[in-house]
Amino acid sequence: MHTQITSHQNPKIKRLHLLKEKSRVRKKENRFFIEGKREIILAISGGYRLEQIYYCASIISKEEVLRITETSNNQIEFFEVTSDIYQKLSHRSTTEGVLGIAFSKETSLNNLDLHTNNPLILVAESPEKPGNIGALLRTADAAKVDAFLIANPKTDIYNPNIIRSSVGCVFTNKIASGTTEEIIRFLKERKINIYGAALQSSENYYTQDYNKPTAIVVGTEDKGLTDEWLKNTTQNIKIPMSGVIDSMNVSVAAGILIFEAKRQRDFVV
Template identity: 40%
Template sequence: MITSSQNTLIKNIVKLRKARARKQQDLVIVDGLREIKVAFDYGFEFVELLHCPDLSSEEWKQAPITPTPVSLEVFKKAAYADNPNGWLALIKPRYRQLEDLKLKANPLVLVLEAVEKPGNLGAMLRTAYAANIDAVIINNLQTDFYNPNVIKASSGHVFSDQVAIADEAETLAWLKKNKIKVHATNITAATPYTDVNWSEGAAIIMGTEATGLSDFWIKAADKNIIIPMQAGIDSLNVSVSAAIIVFEAKRQRDSSNGANIKKK
């Protein structure tokens, strides 16, 4: 058991809280057994696995490597989370490209441009997974893709095989190649999102809260869409806006497929 915060591994994990150190060492820090298991399910390579028995008595029999036991005091020093649950892993990052994505007929795709806040990126990835979105494409990312807050907010689904990084031009060409219509969110001269036929192949393009989408996507769109709001409010948090549109698309698709929607 590691009982000293001066242990070489622990000191290095503390350094990995910085994005620069993670990039230099080509490592990702994953805090929490739920997120660690998601990374494992998606086939990521594990480098280190730490377990604090004082915080978690839960065993992980399918662990890809033998967990290293760590004392409570040392684990709290190493963990990124304010309230760690007793598991921490170091894994190798993996970045997917457009050609890695697998699509079914009439796919629904979420494109995120210039996302700045890790929490927003993670929340939208979590929404995409919850709504069974076929793929997420990230353009011009303004934060660390594997920031621990992205991992936590996404419930680990940043590790999904269906999340890719590409520039705007590549993404547009790929969408056209796959006959996917482009729907760009825009606060002016736009169609209400509920008036869109989401049952066909469609992409939802989301921009930043501060400036919205770039001119590239506004001009490239087959249709600009808007969430109608009360006068005096012109925008919502981007993750909230994404969730509203994504679940309207899911509702329409479930209805058109004859799915049984559980009523509460």
């Protein structure tokens, strides 16, 4: 059944606005706002349950909406909204006509199953900018790491800006979060080598062997890794740079490091 909504004052539309704008509402309801065909398809394929879909019939047909949600394993409520309502809710200028509400997943370390005895993990400490987090998620997806861990998170992982900047990779990665202490304990209990991106007591990143269980840890661009990480790494690693500054965008650095680990693993006979 597809119900039509024509008023901005409709409680469902007000709820959509709140889920889009307020992290506290997303956490309280254990749900989040999602926009775009690709993102919805990736969320479903990543095992996320959709609660509701809202679409603008002047942009996307009901048949197309049903097609992109046909693999969902739960019942979804469908609502057709006016073009005016949709434009107020959507963020993209090149919009696709569909958005919705999905159930969040638990990101506790206790629920993380690595499914391998030789994991490759990317860890980010205290990432704050949604654009950087989105780029890190894209890097993690491209390298197909076994998990993306966030230590001391500063931003809600279901922030629409993260979903958008990650181009849906928030749904393709195994994500868990915790304090720095908790994640260090998690890695050490599983005998996972910890390589921290830092200048202090560091070796060039390409001199290390990443063929064993490995976690590559990056910090913020302005402060780097905290002392707690630096005291617990297997080895600190650095990227040699020839320019004036001694730092680069965190997602670029993470990409260089994680793909060196991938390169080594791909060439193991």
